[in-house]
Amino acid sequence: MNNIHAAPGARLEQALFEVKRVVVGQDPMVERMLVGLLARGHILVEGVPGVAKTLAVRTIADVFGGTFRRLQFTPDLMPGDIVGTRVWRPSTETFDTELGPIFGNLVLADEINRAPAKVQSALLEAMAEKQVSIGGRTFELPDPFLVLATQNPIETDGVYRLPEAQRDRFLLKIDVSHPTEVEEMAIVRQMGTSQPRAKNLFTPEEVVALQDAATDVFVHHAIEHYAVRLVMATRSPSHYRVPEIAGALEYGVSSRGTLGLVAASRALALLRGRDYVLPVDVADLAPDVLAHRLVLTFDAAAENVDARSLIETVVRTIVPPRLAPHESDAERVSA
CATH class of the missing domain: 1.10.8.80 (Magnesium chelatase subunit I, C-Terminal domain)
Incomplete structure (x- = not known):
């Protein structure tokens, strides 16, 4: 295992280079996402479609390891679709608990403002307490745990405004704009062939060590x-x-x-x-x-x-x- 405490800055620079090898431009967005990861804070990313929001999150998940989950929020989503639910097993005549996709190290909540109030409430508990409640039982979420949520500012149909309490739970809100002309040319050249994939550089334990180093x-x-x-x-x-x-x-x-x-x-x-x-x-x-x-x-x-x-x-x-x-x-x- 690599020695995180020896030179965290050098290893983070290597991670930043690996992410930027896949995500062209959007340097402030990538930097802020890594800040949220190191500071154990959830991130809200707002931008029009097609500005590499999802690609950036997936690439960071590739670099920093752990389990990656993507939740596509829709108006008909239910809390159980995210946190999990109890399932009746006729063969044993008992209830089993099926854990939902929120149980991941890095969770992408895509178009979070499409989710109704009940789903927002369930997500708020997970973000604030790093745990969920299913059928009267409490389940701890994995460590590290980070929610990166995206929302589209130009949509008006079928969207729900995030309540102030939930917006306050996000450490950072990143506003993402269109790339520049030079960046757009680089995107065309890079994505016109085979899309690169970032290498995994860290284990979840190493990420926790980096988070501890940031605290110090x-x-x-x-x-x-x-x-x-x-x-x-x-x-x-x-x-x-x-x-x-x-x-x-x-x-x-x-x-x-x-x-x-x-x-x-x-x-x-x-x-x-x-x-x-x-x-x-x-x-x-x-x-x-x-x-x-x-x-x-x-x-x-x-x-x-x-x-x-x-x-x-x-x-x-x-x-x-x-x-x-x-x-x-x-x-x-x-x-």
Whole structure:
């Protein structure tokens, strides 16, 4: 088995290269997906059809190993179709439990916004508690466990808006756009022949070791305070000198958003080859971690105000900390 703790940054760079060998372009999406995996956080990916959302998830599953499950959500889906159900066995006159496809290490919930409320509730328990309840019994989900959900923003028929409680359970929301002209040419050349397949580089145990390494990444208290101020600015905009966003916000980001921002920043730092977090890590991830947690006012929603632009305004306004290198190193050693 490879020594994960020796050089996690180098191994993650190798994994990133292997994913990009299959997925052309969409570098921010791929990077954020790996951040979610390392930070043990679920990911919501939104984009029009045909922008490699499903391909990226499947490729990451190939690279990081474990069991991969794909759930195609439809309006007639039932909770038992996902978590499992009890089945009567006439031969033994007993009920057996048939576990559903949610029991996988990496679960792709395709077009999640097509699922009705009961299915969303069942999925919420799995995402939040990493367990499901079937017939009065509780079943633990495998470790690692990650849900990558996709939704199509242009569909209006047969879709259900995700409730705020479930959106808050996603660590990151990634908005995916069309590729550039250069990337489109590369896609035509690559996909016009035989499509490449990524190699498996990790076992589930190694992925857990990488997640533990991300947890150990050092965060200076000034950077923690920076993350807190970014979140607090969405709750009290005038106090933090962003009064221009106050009229668009009904509720700011929850405390889960603060914890998620710090955890994701740790993962991004590890992915970038560092064992400490920089303010730029926090700033880069703030729109992806915080924007989908905002609750906009009715008027703002009617005017299609972009939640990401509100967070970007906050990031431009809140001044990041400036740490001397020796100060950061000394505190990291003492920690």
